Amino acid sequence: MSSAVEINIDVISIPRDHMENEMIDSQLHDCVKQDNPEALKRRVQQRSAEKLVTPCGNTLLHVAVSNGSDNITSYLVKEFPSLITMANSQKDTILHLAAREGKASRPIKCLAESNPSLMRKKNTKGNTPLHDAVIKGNKELAIFLVSKDPEVAYYNNKIGRSPLYLAVENDNKNGILDDLLYLGASIPITRVDGDALPKRKSPVHAAIEQRSIDLLEKIAKAKPELLCLTDEELGNSLHYASSICFLEGVRFLFKKFLDGAYETNSEGNYPIHVACKNESVDLVKEFLDIFPYPKEFLNKKGQNILHVAAENGQGNVVRYIVGNDQKNIVEPLLNEMDEDGNTPLHLAAQHGQSIAAFALVRDKRVENFIVNNENFTPYDVAKQQSKMAVDQYEKTDEMLAKEREQFDSKNSIPADEIQIEVNAEDVKDGKKNSTTEKATGSQGKDKAVDSKDYKLIDYYGTMTTLSILYFHARPKKSRYDERFTSTQGKPPRKQETRIRIQNLLVVAVLVAGVTFAGAIQMPQQKDKNNSTEFNSTALDSSTVPSLLDGYLCLDVWALNSSVVAAIILLWTHLNDVKFAPFAVRFSSLMVGGSIYMMCLSFFFAVTIALWGGSTYGLFDTILIVVGIVFFLSQTLLYILWILQPSVNQIIEGNLSHYVYYISFMFVYNWRCLTDSLRDLWTKPK
Structure with missing residues (x-):
């Protein structure tokens, strides 16, 4: 195979509808399969060999490599060198087929050595030959390819998977991961072509996704720098481990990658914020044991961990933080305001998180009447949100579909500029005297949609939260007006x-x-x-x-x-x-x-x-x-x-708070009971 020719040109694909190609018939295919060069010479003429293809665009060389016909492979490379760089309709080179078919013969290796550009060519899926070798468990060829071009181990395909990532995802099939880690190059810092791994999913993310401490230890031992890689969406490894509540993984990363706890993701959250978005109290405990100063961790919205837990409705986490015995941890968090002036109780009310609101409003240290930048107390926010929930509930499916189209379209109005209809009597102390209010700041983000996706408001959660604040955080000066003000709506259409x-x-x-x-x-x-x-x-x-x-x-x-x-x-x-x-x-x-x-x-x-x-x-x-x-x-x-509709609606409005509150207390106490029984059952003896 010393006669292999090096071709330093880009891979040529064969679009059959633009070339006068001839189909490889069954006899010629059998000839290649039997690895008989003499029979092939009699059937193929030099002027037409390069135009012979299969229906999917495979050349004679593709067919020879797929069948492991080394003699014919050597003959074709010597007589028709242009076939080396040709690709089929899926942009597969001969190396792609060799990787998928498990072929790692000497002629294939010589071809790769003589034409190193083949090792970086990608097919329509964005896979290099090394990708396909890892996917198919072709260890011999994978080791050869990564030894010749170590940097390819970090190349990403179209779905953001590198060969290293796939080796972890395949649970180290055939031990390929070990070889890739020890033979692979160091992390490429910068690349003009943008093919390198940084800013995309790393093998560490794959190991965390599989919740495998063994794979994490392998990676940390061979390539500890991989622990530092960051994904654009998932953040660093600590962010991702926190997001899926992988407690053992978080503990491992604290030992190997503690600096990751001081990095923020694309949303501006630290890993401790991500942990508070989930319901794992044990995970939050682990963070607070390592970082007993949570007030220092503020995301880009100026929110502490209690803000995040309350906004995402993690009632157990909120109860744990509020009930923490260390005053220096809890008290600085309770009434802190974010950039929009919202306290954790504001956010719980804004997003209809009833359990979180109940845990906060019952704590005597929480100030229930703080106003945000819109001059709204938590009760005012809950009341406004309930109006929007009712308005959304009364809309038809066609109206909701139109709203969804507005926010899905590229030229839609931003969420913070949507005009929201609010009755003049429904806002605090009658200070809003117009029939429409432009939702800005915190109020523009709270509602039927967020900045990313269209969402329906949780009607029951919103009404329950309002009822909780009605009994525990309602301003006294508004009670008379609410009880005797008519709320009769417009006549029906x-x-x-x-x-x-x-x-x-x-x-x-x-x-x-x-x-x-x-x-x-x-x-x-x-x-x-x-x-x-x-x-x-x-x-x-x-x-x-x-x-x-x-x-x-x-x-x-x-x-x-x-x-x-x-x-x-x-x-x-x-x-x-x-x-x-x-x-x-x-x-x-x-x-x-x-x-x-x-x-x-x-x-x-x-x-x-x-x-x-x-x-x-x-x-x-x-x-x-x-x-x-x-x-x-x-x-x-x-x-x-x-009774008259106006009187009936006033009575109904007041009675509804009792109904929602009683139903919430039943569900809340039942959950507390089941949580206690579960903790008692799982407690080690």
Whole structure:
């Protein structure tokens, strides 16, 4: 193979649709496979050998290398040297095919030595031959390639993977990683072509992703400088280990790469900030043991670790930090403000993080009435966020899709310039007197979207957070105004009114049908009861007819109310649309009343069934008590229903805080109980 020719030209690919190529037939292919140069000479003429290709653009030399036909490979290289640098339709050179086919014969090695440029050529996937050798576990060729050109071990393909990265990702398949580490060159500092590894994923990131301490130790022993590499998105190795809660990896990197804890990522966060974005309290403990001065770590927004934990809703981390016994660690964090003037409680309220807000607001050291740069307290921020959540909840899917398109398009308006509709009564002390408010600063980032992606607001989390702050952090001077200020919204649109009419009409007809069926059964039931002897100890004989009469009266009342409501709703289709809102309001009261009477008549029927034919027992008592409780609840709800909308909304607004708060306390205590049981179960004995 001493006759191998060095070709110092770029790889030539063969676009078959632009060249008059000839297909390699089956006989010629068998000839190459049998490694018979004499038979090949008889079938191939010198003028056409370079134009013979397979459907995917492989030349005769590609086919020879793929089949390990060394004799034909030597012949073709000597007679047709231009074939050496030709690539197929996927831009694979002969070295790519040799790497994938596991071929590492002497002719292949001689070709690589004579044509070193082949070792750096990339195919359509961005893979060099060394990439393919590592992927396929071709150890012999991988060692040869990296020994001849060590720097290729750091080249990245199109998805940002270097051969070193792939060797780690493949869990050191065939021991290739060991050879790459010891034969590979030092990290290239700068390169004009931009192919080198720095600023991209490193093998250390791959080892961290697999949570392998063994691989980390191999890398640290052979190439400790790799621990210092930084990825543009993931940050350095400590950032990445913290982001996936790899506690053992963080401990290892503290010993080998402690300086990484003082570096920031693309978002301006230190590794300790990234740790606080996750729910691992043990990871935060590890950081605070090494760095007992967290107030010194501020990201580019001026936020400390408590800001980050509260913003990301890591309630357990917030509780741990707040409950830390060392005052010099906790107190400087509690009421610190970031560049937008937000405290950790502001951020918890802004992002609807109920558990974090609850942990903060219950701490007496936390000042609940600090105002941010927009002059909003945490409660004001939560209230504004709830308005936006309601507004987003009421939008149709088409409206949300349009908003999403605005933020996905390249020419969309930045998030901090979106006009957000806010009622004048909904902001602090009436200081905002316009119907729209331009969301800037912290308020422009908090809402239905962030600076990167369109996001839907967590409705339940936002409302729960507002309810928590309503009881624990509400300014006293605003309580009177909130309790007696009308919050009645705009009248419904025409389309919305039609939908309400249709829904009410369906309910009214259903109620009418049920009550009609109950009414026509009454004569038979009454004759049956008059001829039946009831237990005198359970029910007086004069009581049953009275209960049946009461049942009949309520049933007839419900039937007629629902029929009247149905007629009025049908009438709206024949009259002016201005009549529709009144019809909807009146019919809803009638339908609600008919449902209420139907439930009450059912209570009468149950009473007859229990007392009229059986002895008075424990099960009967339970049914009666449950019925009375639900009847009282229905009465209260119907009274609220018939009130004026403005009064009803005020009462509903105040009651909703109790509902959300009670539900939160149930979930919160349940989580605390399960966490305690889990810690008790996993605690080493």
